[in-house]
Amino acid sequence: MQIKEIQENKKEYLKLLLIGDEQESMIDTYIDGTMYVLFDDDARAVCIVKQKYPTVLEIKNLAVYPEYQNRGYGSFMLNHIFKIYKDKMNTILVGTGENENTLSFYIKNGFVYSHRVENYFVENYDHPIIENGRQLKDLIYLKLSFGQF
Ligand SMILES: CC(C)(COP(=O)(O)OP(=O)(O)OC[C@H]1O[C@@H](n2cnc3c(N)ncnc32)[C@H](O)[C@@H]1OP(=O)(O)O)[C@@H](O)C(=O)NCCC(=O)NCCS
Structure with a gap:
């Protein structure tokens, strides 16, 4: 298993990005961020992060193919992000439904x-975004501060 930073042809992973955010025009607003793809034979998870403020990083998209969810890939990707940014950032923010x-x-x-x-x-x-049979309305922000450990 390895995670690579992807700098070119990011739309090659559009199918994966659309699992985390189903509207392509919204993905286009942050695809210029830093993108990571987790490979375990084939591509299984994606993450895009962007600096929001000088010491605040925001996760804009994190997704795992449905058939590979709940096997630890999402957590592995998050830990990779933590390792890269823990000395550069104070806080990681993520907005989700x-x-x-x-x-x-x-x-x-x-x-x-x-x-x-x-x-x-x-x-x-x-269009309405439906997850688990319910329409998403509010964006919920969660945060992780590196200083707390
Ligand atoms: C959210 C997501 C990235 C998590 O990645 P993952 O590889 O499935 O998660 P992990 O295997 O590392 O962690 C599993 C934990 O996540 C939760 N979880 C993730 N998918 C789940 C599912 N389908 N059913 C129940 N719990 C789930 C549970 O809390 C689980 O913990 P548990 O095993 O103790 O019950 C992934 O499920 C996903 O791509 N979801 C769709 C896209 C999305 O909503 N992305 C977030 C937008 S920012």
């Missing part, structure tokens, strides 16, 4: 609730 599985994934990996942006998915996406 109100989905129990995703929220518990981040909480298990050390994130805590930060704040919410009301109606983000309703106002920024051109």
